[in-house]
Amino acid sequence: MSMIIDRKISPQINDITKAEIIRASETKLKNGIPVYYINAGTQDLVKIELLFPAGMWQQSSPLVGSAASAMLQQGTSKKSSKEIAEMVDYYGAFLDTSITQDFATVGIYSLNKHLASVLPVVEELISDSVFSQNEWDVYLGNKKQSFIVNNQKMSFVSQKKFSELLFGNNHPYGHNVSEKDYEQLKKEEAYGFYKRAYTSTDTVIVASGNVTDVTLKLIEKHFGGLTPTLSKGEGAPLPSVSGVKGGVHYIEKKDALQSAIRMGKMLFTKSHPDYHAMLVLNTIFGGYFGSRLMANIREDKGYTYGIGSGMVSFSHGGYFTISTEVGTEVTKDAVKEIYFELNKLQTEKVSDSELSLVRNYMLGTFLRSIDGPFALADRFKGIHFSGLDYDYYERYVETIHTISPERLMELANKYWKKEEVIELVVGKK
């Protein structure tokens, strides 16, 4: 069977069908902790996350939040760290304790058939962790070592420095961690933080996967008895942002083969009315493989393995960033080309063809971002911690469909003023 086909002509391009997002349902445990759950997917497994107001924003000093989170896996009054790990591993489950800028997560991934066996362990580590000295010493020593290794990586150094330039060293989002912070970190402080933050009334549970009545009953059984204490409003007053406005910053690394470049500026969070429109502008500029930055600096000049830009939004602040690593000999040229592309978006309208490509690409990406139960749980968290509702996503899709080239140019001029852009090079100029 052979058909004559014209390979030069693309098949018909069909509109991407409206993406239906499955919303989380809500119920409450008897202690008042809300449970948001999404029943979706094909596999008989589940992810249960407990989210606590115990991230970088809430921590009393640098590293306290991440230390408390890590120590949750390091032993309770009844079980050693090894016994905890053994129980979780034996049932093929995955335990994840981690923090972000805004909250801490205790997450468990489990096959449903083993859920009843692993949840008691999760309950125990949330309510009864002891932070024993031996485990603390091992944790801190190893963490410091890995920090020292990371500190040799230019991308790591530049990310830290860039956050400091944006928010200021005293701001929880901006503190530039150094070895000294590891030396000053106290077990008692981390333990006190754990006792306060991991029993907060602001605790939220998110369950996704094959969530059944049995799952919800198990969640009630193990977490309905946690006793939340009032912690709202506790801690220091809102920190003030004391970052720099623009300017050229440089950290020299002798013997570097590449320079890490970071550029950008403070903007706003997801709740800002221009946020969605800026996501479209950012995508065109540096947000996907076919972006202006990639097309120019990687695909045309070959200066780098990769370059990208992004809008970063935490609960209490957001920024715009560009990052890349380039051969040291082309550092200046790369910076010049980045400004060239910024300026182009400020002075020339995006063509209809490029804009329609980006619209479809973003709609497809949105479709991928709501595919499967865990992705849906992430979308829920993405709005919940910014105080937003699901109409956030409806407005997002609406903006992708309707934004005009004129509006994009206006935004590029409004938010990307060259004199406000921070420019940081780590490596060699």
Place this chain on the structure above:
Amino acid sequence: MKSYPMLDFKKFTLDNGLRVIYHEDRSTPLVCMNILYDVGARDEDADRTGFAHLFEHLMFGGSVHIPSYDEPLQRVGGENNAFTSNDITNYYLTVPTANLETAFWLESDRMLSLAFSEKSFEVQRNVVIEEFKQRYLNQPYGDIWLLIRPMVYKTHPYLWDTIGKEISHIAEAKMEDVKAFFKKFYCPNNAIMVLAGNASLEQVQHLSEKWFGPIPKGPDNKRNLPVEPEQKEFRSLTVERDVPFNSIYKTYHMCSRKDKEFYTVDLLSDILSDGNSSRLYNELVMNKKMFSELNAYADDSMDKGMFVVSGKVQNGISLEAAEQAIETELEKLKNEKVEEKELKKVQNKVEATLEFSEMNIMNKALNFAVAELLGDANSVNKESEKYLAVTTEQVKEQANKIFRKENCSTLYYLAKK
């Protein structure tokens, strides 16, 4: 035994030898197309290494009828990527169901022929050279595989990494080499295509015939790689680098992904270092505090692979003591059978990992493609069973086979004083 539903699939082969596997998953609005080419860094000439990977970059530089690969795919809401290993080169994309045909159009055209644009060739050579610097040279501990591979392998082409032996091999690549490489390896009979997701079998059959059917069959590639002779003496290499901590890499020859012992060896590495309940972590990181990080890793390569135990040594601990401590742990596995419960633990973990990996159409598609390459697409449904069948005797037997001093190559990677 596995109590989970099997992954159904249909397989058919086009006249030109292209194998097509179809797996239906209606829970997603997307379809994944995964095309595996049976060519990797092991198929390169020893004096032109890094070529399979460089070639992967060139596959995005436009094909004979379509000037850009990425642009039309993005225009229909698609996304794609690719990777090269020592064994295979794999391209994958996802696209909303309504625009599935665009994927067939794009992938078939670049299988038919590339544009071989000089500009794309120039640029991608530079991009790959920057990748070489970024990932292997400008990173602490970044060059370890460039040191370990040629110590472990003396004749088999696993002796070089996918990025290549050195930057000059990439810098000196010629367009004629590119064309010859394409002709030899990028043909339908050297590829496996998997469609997984929201599409019908009829649609997949029709589109496969329409777009891939007319591509001519290529040469038969009989792979005839030199067999690595058995290692007979301990090897070691010591280097000094500008890094903060001493580290040690002990590498042993092991079986291949195709051998039945593979499942045992994989579990052996899990017993040593999977998670915080594992042996190496508990004994040497937690209790004896000799290492800040310690890992064991079993290759899943198509030819005989490497079993690597690697660790960053704590300051104040001598390298000799650190090495001795690792060997003591390995000796225990040679002398005593592991407890049934310990084995059951790592088996349960693998079972769950496989189950979690099946949530995602891209994982499923890749698993089918690799299984077909190994000889049977349906083996994706037997993986769990094979892991669960491993016994404590087999674990001990493999430990004795692998952890022998004369089978070991050790890299001492020292922090410059």
